[in-house]
Amino acid sequence: MELRVTDLACARGGLPVLEGVSFTVQPGRALVLRGPNGIGKTTLLRTLAGLQPPLAGSVSVPPESMAYAAHADGLKATLTVTENLGFWARVFGTHDIEPALQRMNLSGLRDRLAQNLSAGQKRRLGLARLLVTNRPIWVLDEPTVSLDTDSVALFAGVVHDHLKNGGLALFATHIELGLASADTLDLAPFKAKIPEEGTGTGFDGGFDEAFA
Numbered sequence: 449m450e451l452r453v454t455d456l457a458c459a460r461g462g463l464p465v466l467e468g469v470s471f472t473v474q475p476g477r478a479l480v481l482r483g484p485n486g487i488g489k490t491t492l493l494r495t496l497a498g499l500q501p502p503l504a505g506s507v508s509v510p511p512e513s514m515a516y517a518a519h520a521d522g523l524k525a526t527l528t529v530t531e532n533l534g535f536w537a538r539v540f541g542t543h544d545i546e547p548a549l550q551r552m553n554l555s556g557l558r559d560r561l562a563q564n565l566s567a568g569q570k571r572r573l574g575l576a577r578l579l580v581t582n583r584p585i586w587v588l589d590e591p592t593v594s595l596d597t598d599s600v601a602l603f604a605g606v607v608h609d610h611l612k613n614g615g616l617a618l619f620a621t622h623i624e625l626g627l628a629s630a631d632t633l634d635l636a637p638f639k640a641k642i643p644e645e646g647t648g649t650g651f652d653g654g655f656d657e658a659f660a
């Protein structure tokens with residue numbers, strides 16, 4: 449199943465962020481979204497994953513085909529590693545969590561509460577969740593944050609296998625994952641022209657600048 453995005457426009461906090469975004473990702477391929485902080489990588493991924501509606505344009509596959517992993521790991525703090533994975537396996541209709549535990553090197557931590565995991569271990573659990581979703585399209589926002597070198601390599605291997613099995617992946621990341629088949633898309637040309645620009649206030653319409 450290919451992912452085709454056509455003339456997509458998206459907004460955050462009521463302001464247009466990106467417009468005219470078009471690309472296609474074929475099965476077995478990965479696309480890395482690039483661009484400076486605040487350009488709209490997270491906003492685009494959230495829109496693709498169906499967490500917010502687009503302002504315009506279309507996405508060729510439904511959100512139900514996608515597994516989305518955001519900055520926040522979305523873990524249940526008071527459940528153990530296996531309970532967390534079991535929960536997600538039930539949500540996504542799969543059963544066997546053992547391969548995911550082993551693949552993300554979590555077997556030795558299976559009975560630890562999620563709240564007692566280190567940042568990198570939490571991240572590995574968040575990524576193990578991808579493996580129990582059984583969904584063909586992975587939409588990943590900065591998936592390697594907090595991971596050490598070994599864990600980044602582990603994760604790259606998991607993504608590689610996903611692509612080899614006909615899945616596809618979309619990332620926002622500044623880290624080089626060493627995936628031979630990864631293409632990149634620079635989002636700078638798609639920055640939305642917003643009315644606040646050029647009013648002489650020096651404020652470019654972004655909220656992060658307002659609170660800096």
Ligand SMILES: Nc1ncnc2c1ncn2[C@@H]1O[C@H](COP(=O)(O)OP(=O)(O)OP(=O)(O)O)[C@@H](O)[C@H]1O
Pocket residue numbers: 460461462465483484485486487488489490491492620653654655656657
């Ligand atoms: N909840 C929000 N309400 C209002 N504006 C927001 C909100 N979240 C983000 N924004 C703004 O929307 C714009 C796009 O943010 P987004 O998080 O998509 O960028 P990004 O490219 O993912 O950035 P980074 O590389 O820093 O993660 C930024 O100007 C940001 O300040």
